Amino acid sequence: MKQTQKNLVALLALTAAAAGLGLYAWYGVKEPDTREAERKQVSEQLFAAPEAGAKDEDGKAPPAPVFTKLTVKASGGTTELAREKDGTWRVTSPVSARAETAAVEAMTSTLASSKFSATVEEAPTDADLEKYGLKTPVFSVTATASVGSPAREHTVTLHGGIENTFDGSVYVRREGDPKVYAAPGAVRWSLDRDSFALRTKEFLGPLEEPSLQSIEVKAKANAYLLARDTGGTGWRLVKPVAERADEVKVADLLTALKEQRALSFPADSAEARQKLGLEAPVVDARFTPATGEPVRLRLSQVTEGGETKVYALREQGSQSLLGEVPESALAVLDVGVPELKDKRVLAFRREDVKRLVFHPGGGAEPIAVARVTGTDGGAGVWEVESPKQGKAQHFKVASVLGSLDTFKASAFGEAKPKSWAKYGISDASRGAVLQGADGKELARLWLGNEVKDKPGAVYARGSGPDVLEVSATWVELPAKVEDVLEAPPSPADGGPDATAAPTP
Template sequence: MRTSAFVVLGLAALGPWACSRESEKPPAPPRLFATEAAEPVRGAPAPAAPVFTHLTVKARGATTELERTAEGWRLTSPVEAKADPYAVDAMVQQLTTAKFKATVTASPTDAELKKFGLTSPSFTVTARAYVPDANGGGAEDPSRQRTVTLSGGDENPFDGSVYVRRDGDAAVYAAEGVVRWSLDKGPFELRAKEFLGPLDAAVLQSIEVTAKDHAYLLTRDPDGKTWRMVKPEPTRANASRVTELLAAFAGQQALSFPEDTPAARKALGLDAPTVDARFVPSTGEPIRVRLAQVTREGAPVVHALREQGGRATLAEVDARALTTLDVGVPELKDRRVLNFPREAVRRLEFHPGGKAAPLVVARGASPEGGSDAWRIEGPDGGPARHFRVVKLLGSLESLKAAAFGEANVKRWERYGIGAASRSVVLRDAEGRELARLWLGNAVPEQDERLYARGSGPDLLEVSASAVAGLPTSAADLKDAPPGGPDGGAAP
């Protein structure tokens, strides 16, 4: 009795195909997509992996056509769009390497096909590929072309496998559940969700945004690296922040792709958008993106419309997309306090404040050094430590505003900034002023900050610790005397 019980349990574990005609089972094919007529002889070189060029996927009530291009996989139907590289790579990987798990039945009856869900398959994939020759060619060689059509049926609840059939092969096979997961994809799953990109700051020439709370226009400077705000006020723009905003905006994921019609655009509020952005690249058509919000079943829903030339894409997106570009002037301004060409600096003047004489460091020929040596001018002059001056230049170049204060200040003396203020002046070889930093009073209730004025027109707040290292005497730029600070002999 115990033996009989084990047999019954074993049959149950095998699933619906356990009672199939065992004598009719042929050996299981080695792969879903077999490129050779028979499995390679052991020890022989493995056949070259097929290179897939076209996929037709019928699933989720739709048919999706995909083609491989030089830029990657693209959907050609039901829409023209970039394919999701992860979804297509997973599909190609299964087609290339997956093996059938078992042969369920070699000659299924109509009743068995219905039982396995193969009378009306849940998904069908037709894949075209070529087997490359030794040099990787063969795409146009008819003898190297291969095509297979796989139809997937129901899932076996006992082990999660899926029933599969191949065109030209009567047998029903079992494949691992991951095969279903990879092949059973509709147009949305196979389509790239990041539909707004690319919005590469490196190739854009201007960015104009009109949003709910803010509006601005940014243009690229002639140097091709920096940005300038034109509206609402002319000033240097924060290039790194602009790049961050573009990356965040271009990375928005589509939640769905509704049908794009004039009626749909109007119903979704895109005729009067909350955000209207225009991106002008150095080459190609400008890109316009509009975003609007409507209420659906009591919940806010946001849609984005991307237009470039004759192409348009409508997508539902996360509500956070509405605020990604809706930023104010302080966030877009360049926080660098000083703007100067570092390689042109040949003279630094450190003014301690009041009527005290400045500490001056100049770069040029000297008896003690070469033409690039830094030398302290004045009665207590001499060679300056090169790395110390270079470090000071780096600190001044990277000095950032912690906050912006009053714009277009009329009375700088209110903040302790004037001719007698502590300051630093940078000059070129001809003595022309490249940049100037003024340091003023401590910010009320912010003792760790000082008011400052730099290359722009705004009142700034800078960290007191960031400027604490500015030299006040020649000794700050020289090597310590032998034997210690007092010049005496070491104990």
């Protein structure tokens, strides 16, 4: 290449570089500055009520809007919600269901408090709307609220577009207003919600324990019937055995059911129930309340495309609801008798106990204490009756009684043994007897031998018919009368043997 040609090539390269720098200066600096200048900063509420920013005659701001209706269009569907008289929200379309409280509160809070951050276009063209995702909105929310004082209804419809990938904001338009605004990205997160997101996932409950009278379960490994005690507070096992039931365990079962959250809500039909195995369920349970229709709950397990799924059908009267639930839901009600049986060692009411007789064992004399009502009609104090008489250590006796009330077995042993002696339990065993005001025995505890290979555990006999394994240190029963007898004042404290002070 000749020198003149080389010079020409170099000149052209320099010219191109200069042009590139010019274009960079325009598109990289000048044009963004121009666009930024066109984005007018604004601070206007999304839900702009006519009284926004106004003050009443006392100079106070108007009350916050109280939302009563919401219509949300997102993910190709429309969800309608209404506020109930008690303040809760309910999905009214496309289904009737309780609303997901957190999702609705996030939506109403965003509508009431969030503001546009900038005006992007004052008079957008169709091409502009297409660019911002607002020609066919990504989501729309129509919100009706009670505003102002005196209160009146006001409705606002917002349309959301695409996300600005530069700062995460979302393009928004308000119906009746031609402008395109920018709003914080959190606005899209709160408002762009489909029907599944807006309805509650806790559909197996509510099953309020105090209102139920019976619970019948047929599961894969276990079947049982629980019935309310005649007193109306506790529970008892009716089948497969007749035993006191663990009230805490029953309440925990119902809580665990309530906490199961739906993964999806398939369309319910006779064909769908058959296909999903609900006509031959793995778990079939019936909850009968004191008033109203029983609740039937069926759970099935099927394999779809190599994946195991669990479905639940909740029916009450004419209402039914089908949902997919986690696989762990199958095990919630499938529990055995040992888990359902009451693990309390003694069944009694603490306020009924008026007398305690402690048996130290080993042939030692029993220690009897009794509650004596005070002259003021109060709760009374404890006094030692035998083998000595005197005022008892009130806190000590109350502590022992409290320990006996909360004493629970760590495990169940032999059911209804023919011989208690092999467990070291007899009438001469260490233990305690609890009596009522009429001297009637309310409960009795016997403590026996240590449990083999379980340090710190001993065999026990309580209010039930079975051998129990309990902690040897849970309750400290008095071994001698001095353990509960209040010591008399010493001479230094002015006791009976103190030397009388001389008369001045």
